[in-house]
Amino acid sequence: MQYIFLLKQNMLDVGKWPIFAFRSPEELKLIRQACVFGSAGNEVLYVTENNEVFALGTNCSGCLGVGDTQNSVEPRRLDTLCGKKITCLSYGSGPHVVVATAEGEVYTWGHNAYSQLGNGTTNNSLLPCQISTNLVNKKVTEVACGSHHSMILTSDGEVYTWGYNNSGQVGSGSTANQAIPRRVTSCLQNKIAVNIACGQMCSMAVVENGEVYVWGYNGNGQLGLGNSGNQPTPCRIAALQGIRVQRVACGYAHTLVLTDEGQMYAWGANSYGQLGTGNRSNQSYPVPITVDKDRVIEIAACHSAHTSAAKTQGSQVYMWGQCRGQSITLPYLTHFACTDDVFACFATPAVTWRLLSVEPDDHLTVAQSLKKEFDNPDNADLRFQVDGKYIHVHKVLLKIRCDHFRSVLGNNDEIIEISEFSYPVYRAFLEYLYTDSISLPPEDAIGLLDLATFYQEKRLKRLCQQTIKQGISEDNAIALLSAAVKYEAKELEEFCFRFCINHLTVVTQSPGFAEMDHDLLKNFISKASRVGAFKN
The missing domain is CATH 2.130.10.30 (Regulator of chromosome condensation 1/beta-lactamase-inhibitor protein II)
Incomplete structure (x- = not known):
């Protein structure tokens, strides 16, 4: 449209x-x-x-x-x-x-x-x-x-x-x-x-x-x-x-x-x-x-x-x-x-x-109302503590929106400490459950992709890939390709591979290429050869 x-x-x-x-x-x-x-x-x-x-x-x-x-x-x-x-x-x-x-x-x-x-x-x-x-x-x-x-x-x-x-x-x-x-x-x-x-x-x-x-x-x-x-x-x-x-x-x-x-x-x-x-x-x-x-x-x-x-x-x-x-x-x-x-x-x-x-904003839709209540301490019944900071949420919404929380959240939980992920990443994840979108710079979205893979959140994983694409450059293309392979993000992997091929000379001279994992390098060279990247 x-x-x-x-x-x-x-x-x-x-x-x-x-x-x-x-x-x-x-x-x-x-x-x-x-x-x-x-x-x-x-x-x-x-x-x-x-x-x-x-x-x-x-x-x-x-x-x-x-x-x-x-x-x-x-x-x-x-x-x-x-x-x-x-x-x-x-x-x-x-x-x-x-x-x-x-x-x-x-x-x-x-x-x-x-x-x-x-x-x-x-x-x-x-x-x-x-x-x-x-x-x-x-x-x-x-x-x-x-x-x-x-x-x-x-x-x-x-x-x-x-x-x-x-x-x-x-x-x-x-x-x-x-x-x-x-x-x-x-x-x-x-x-x-x-x-x-x-x-x-x-x-x-x-x-x-x-x-x-x-x-x-x-x-x-x-x-x-x-x-x-x-x-x-x-x-x-x-x-x-x-x-x-x-x-x-x-x-x-x-x-x-x-x-x-x-x-x-x-x-x-x-x-x-x-x-x-x-x-x-x-x-x-x-x-x-x-x-x-x-x-x-x-x-x-x-x-x-x-x-x-x-x-x-x-x-x-x-x-x-x-x-x-x-x-x-x-x-x-x-x-x-x-x-x-x-x-x-x-x-x-x-x-x-x-x-x-422009849409009128005098009436809040259900989605807008939920977004407004994210991280609002006034009526939240659960807090996540990440990197020493609190994020205020509602148990019922988390259970409705996420299979992981449906199985692990108890009625008596008031504070849950998270050590596996950073504060910006975990806050972006919880905000996604309220808004169905992610607000995170491309460079931080790798951590959210890791979380989405861990929690088996398929749609979030797709959104992360779209966000990461927006931050790709010759300097980080190999690092993003490695992350895509690690987290089995096929769409991002294909995008990063095409970007590397389209900017092959600069990418192969980057520090990331020199530090590339041996198996990944081997697969990259093999795939690049099949698409004619090294032809004169």
């Missing part, structure tokens, strides 16, 4: 987008979701705290979905969508709009000259219309729009497209427009997709093993295939072999991807420096883009702009490309806290690159 944009305050900071200048501060406080779109950023759809949906703006092609084509500076209600939880939204250049709801339904409206609404016609639709052809019993989890074509991702990993197809962007193998949703097959037939994106006239999908498949227009090399020929069916980007991609983002004619190592690659059009390579030459192959050697956790682009942005693990936000008429050719560190602000303040037009969303 698309990322959800969360703020600490119980409101969205939408005031940076000019379209919201029409609304009062009191009205802005009621907004929980918003998307700014259109050729000049002059249309907006938003959802209020009571789940009502409104739109306002210039209403080109009926894209506000209010039943007519009249401009409006006052919000107008979309009755069809009120009460439905919108989970993701995308828009085209016409504009046309595609949304998915929490129930997995798809609604479209607006410009339809190329059948981009998927309703079987070429007539504009002035009201949201549910699209169900070929989607019966399918739950849609993600939507993406190009200039005049549309794409959706279902919960079972299938990709469907429709609309304008002059360059093969619907992936059908022809260049005939497609009036209704049809599943994209070819190379994707037996693949499970996990992420989708559209450029102006191209389409992309990331599958569960990290491969990227692309199709459509390629005049600027935006498909990353090493040429400029259009591609009518999905084709894997061979240049990313051995690199596991997590997300893809498409600009007007350029592409960004983010790998599971926090590395970023870019390719395609570069006349504004939107690739971040330091020059303005197009690239038809993926090239690595570095932002101050920090791990990237989010990439941002949208098909209506030539602007790129990224956020790092250290919460720094960078931008490059077309920024208010200037061409910034290298990632530039901003003062922003989120990538959304880059598009509000510097993109042309000032649109949102994703659906902005």
